[in-house]
């Protein structure tokens with residue numbers, strides 16, 4: 295594990311560090327294509343997982359698990375599940391919107407050397423209700439915080455990461471033998487890539503635009 299990750303820092307961040315951090319936020323991308331045939335070394339994977347494990351979690355539950363998938367046979371089953379789910383999702387669109395949907399590359403399951411399924415154990419530390427007695431889904435939100443940390447760590451390690459949610463959770467559960475009490479939060483594809491794009495692909499391909507931040511911020515009440 296990298297010493298950078300375990301180092302406890304009480305010092306404020308200097309200007310260069312701040313600049314790097316904001317550059318990282320800006321440079322993070324969801325990556326679904328351009329995966330290279332190059333393995334992610336164990337120490338790099340460890341850094342990404344350690345970053346996830348640094349995430350905040352309600353009641354300090356740390357409700358996450360990470361299933362590391364390298365088997366091409368398993369990936370193939372997940373890819374089939376994706377194709378099924380995508381066919382159903384495509385029915386939601388018509389005309390030019392459907393054509394655009396069909397033209398998008400929305401996963402990199404087979405090409406990415408590494409797939410990771412991130413789960414939330416809903417029974418972990420069951421008696422520890424701190425922070426979630428009124429909002430029971432806080433353990434899931436905590437797991438999403440871990441995934442965002444992975445996204446950032448992957449980017450700084452030069453590893454592309456994409457989130458594939460066009461999947462029926464039941465199919466993932468069956469393929470990966472995940473117990474019922476464990477919620478599937480994310481299916482991720484990771485690997486070195488030929489490039490990180492400057493902007494979200496869904497923006498450059500005309501699916502959606504980045505909203506103006508000022509339109510989203512309200513003061514005092516809704």
Ligand SMILES: Cc1cc2c(cc1C)N(C[C@H](O)[C@H](O)[C@H](O)COP(=O)(O)O)c1[nH]c(=O)[nH]c(=O)c1N2
Pocket residue numbers: 322323324325326399400401457458459460493494495496497
């Ligand atoms: C919870 C969740 C689930 C998904 C995604 C994201 C998140 C947060 N995204 C990626 C999404 O399209 C992407 O984040 C946005 O388009 C913005 O692009 P950047 O992430 O900034 O590159 C995504 N992309 C995709 O091609 N297939 C998918 O199934 C999903 N699923």
